[in-house]
Amino acid sequence: MVETKSNYTLIDGKKVSADIKAEITQRVAERKAQNKKIPHLAIILVGDDGASQTYVDNKVKSCKSVGFHYTMMRFADTISEEKLMKHIDHVNNDDDVDGFIVQLPLPPHISVEKITEKIRSDKDVDGFTNQNFGSIISKNPLLMPATPFGVMELLRRYNVQTEGKHAVVIGASRIAGAPLSMMLTEQGHATVTICHKYTKDLASYTRAADILLTAVGRPGLVTGDMVKEGAVVIDIGTTRVEGPEYPKGWAIKGDVDFDAVAPKASLITPVPGGVGPMTIASLLLNTLKATEFRYP
Numbered sequence: 231m232v233e234t235k236s237n238y239t240l241i242d243g244k245k246v247s248a249d250i251k252a253e254i255t256q257r258v259a260e261r262k263a264q265n266k267k268i269p270h271l272a273i274i275l276v277g278d279d280g281a282s283q284t285y286v287d288n289k290v291k292s293c294k295s296v297g298f299h300y301t302m303m304r305f306a307d308t309i310s311e312e313k314l315m316k317h318i319d320h321v322n323n324d325d326d327v328d329g330f331i332v333q334l335p336l337p338p339h340i341s342v343e344k345i346t347e348k349i350r351s352d353k354d355v356d357g358f359t360n361q362n363f364g365s366i367i368s369k370n371p372l373l374m375p376a377t378p379f380g381v382m383e384l385l386r387r388y389n390v391q392t393e394g395k396h397a398v399v400i401g402a403s404r405i406a407g408a409p410l411s412m413m414l415t416e417q418g419h420a421t422v423t424i425c426h427k428y429t430k431d432l433a434s435y436t437r438a439a440d441i442l443l444t445a446v447g448r449p450g451l452v453t454g455d456m457v458k459e460g461a462v463v464i465d466i467g468t469t470r471v472e473g474p475e476y477p478k479g480w481a482i483k484g485d486v487d488f489d490a491v492a493p494k495a496s497l498i499t500p501v502p503g504g505v506g507p508m509t510i511a512s513l514l515l516n517t518l519k520a521t522e523f524r525y526p
């Protein structure tokens with residue numbers, strides 16, 4: 231009789247993120263000692279979406295903990311696209327700001343594409359602009375897309391071999407799935423399949439994955455029967471689910487049915503405590519990098 235083993239390793243993004251933040255704190259202290267400019271991150275938040283507020287609070291807390299300067303800019307969700315563009319122009323030209331992000335989602339009357347392209351690429355610490363997206367396949371990259379960079383760093387620190395492996399990515403957005411697929415190909419030398427809303431028979435692809443990565447925002451999308459025995463599973467999804475059973479009235483859920491999938495996985499990220507904290511670490515790393523470019 232074949233016994234099913236359920237020995238998986240939990241990928242501790244919180245721990246890796248804390249390690250990276252400690253390295254950044256050290257580098258900021260060194261810059262300070264040398265009278266060099268301290269990194270300054272600006273965050274633009276439009277509207278009062280609860281989840282966005284939580285992520286932005288985490289980013290501010292992290293800036294404080296590593297010794298960065300930061301500026302928080304909040305606007306009502308009624309702000310016009312034109313006015314927001316003017317604010318971005320201002321931050322683009324503010325010499326004291328080394329990097330900035332415009333928190334997504336934006337209200338429907340504002341074009342994410344237009345806003346993104348307004349951001350100066352050398353201050354784009356999310357790594358969203360076309361130039362930084364293209365940077366993935368460049369020998370001289372500028373700023374890497376933060377979430378995919380965080381995922382690659384987790385794979386590297388947990389010695390996950392990607393070369394020649396079949397990686398299946400669910401989701402193809404500018405912020406996560408699309409750049410992640412490109413990085414797995416370019417830096418990871420993996421064979422990559424990208425799945426999205428129009429993919430037929432999703433399970434037929436996911437079952438063939440040595441490494442399965444998902445960035446959709448739909449809790450429970452990946453069930454136990456969709457995962458190959460021994461696969462590495464990376465869950466980027468973060469959805470706020472409300473319910474009276476949760477102490478805060480809500481909880482953060484990934485795309486993966488963790489209890490069903492973990493026993494089949496060799497390594498797996500939890501949500502929370504997996505990819506989320508790594509995105510913040512990457513954002514801080516990019517801000518430090520942007521500062522070093524400008525003031526070496």
Ligand SMILES: NC(=O)C1=CN([C@@H]2O[C@H](COP(=O)(O)OP(=O)(O)OC[C@H]3O[C@@H](n4cnc5c(N)ncnc54)[C@H](OP(=O)(O)O)[C@@H]3O)[C@@H](O)[C@H]2O)C=CC1
Pocket residue numbers: 377400401402403404405406407425426427428429432445446447448466467468469505506507509510
């Ligand atoms: N942990 C972190 O740091 C981060 C987490 N996230 C989280 O990741 C999730 C995705 O975010 P984001 O990329 O911005 O979202 P988007 O809505 O921009 O993209 C979702 C992607 O999933 C695809 N998709 C939708 N439904 C399905 C389905 N049923 N089967 C397969 N693919 C599907 C879409 O396909 P199509 O292209 O065809 O529309 C699209 O490519 C969210 O939960 C978000 O909160 C995002 C960024 C960072």
Ligand SMILES: Nc1nc(=O)c2c([nH]1)NC[C@@H]1CN(c3ccc(C(=O)N[C@@H](CCC(=O)O)C(=O)O)cc3)C=[N+]21
Pocket residue numbers: 284285288331332333334335356376377468482501502503504505506507509510
């Ligand atoms: N311009 C922009 N850049 C982004 O990078 C961006 C964005 N907009 N809009 C929304 C998504 C989502 N996202 C997350 C970041 C951190 C956590 C994170 O820290 N999560 C913690 C817990 C969060 C909590 O405390 O509730 C964890 O997973 O352990 C989650 C999600 C970044 N995004």
Ligand SMILES: [Mg+2]
Pocket residue numbers: 402403
């Ligand atoms: Mg799309």
